[in-house]
Amino acid sequence: MIGVDIVVVERIETSMKKYGEKFLGRYLHPEEIELVKKSETAAGFWAAKEAIAKALGTGIGAHLAFHDIRISKDAKGAPSFTLSPRIARRHSILSTSLSIAHDGGFAIAVAAIERSTPSDEMQ
Template sequence: MIGVDIVVVERIERSMQKHGAKFLLRYLSEEEAALVQSPQTAAGFWAAKEAVSKALGTGIGEEVGFKDITLSKDARGAPSFTLSEAVVRKFRVRATSLSIAHDGGFAIAVAAIESAPADEV
């Protein structure tokens, strides 16, 4: 399953200016928020969580919330994500992949999720 999301960086930047850290903590954990060094990163993280939820076929809502998705970066800065145990079980998640890009005032994210077939335990 694949999900994609795009966001205008300026929209996220305005929310950060207006609400400060409170805005970031609405959709990020404290550890994730500590990784945010710019509005571009914040926008990329927003797009990433939306893309992951879309790859699961739900969007952000009752079945999958922002806090069910945890973003991280490896030593080279490549993004990845993990899902809460409840989401992993419900959607039978086997493998995940994430890409985030920023350009021209936009941030875009693409998430791929491999799930076990319904007939597998």
């Protein structure tokens, strides 16, 4: 499954200026907040979580919360994500991939999630 989301960076920047870390805490874990050095990164993380929710087919809401998704970066800065154990089990996640980019005032993210099929689970 694939999910894509795009965000206007200025929208996130305005909320960051108005509400500060309280805004970031609504959708990011403390470890994720530490990675945010500028509004483009925060917007990219927002887009990533929305893309992941779309890939899962749930959206953000009753069945999936922002805090069920945790974004991290490797030593080279490449993003990845993990899901809460409850969500990973519910969706039978086999593998995941994430790409985030920002340019021209926009942040975009693409998430790919491989789930096991019922026939995979029987083998």
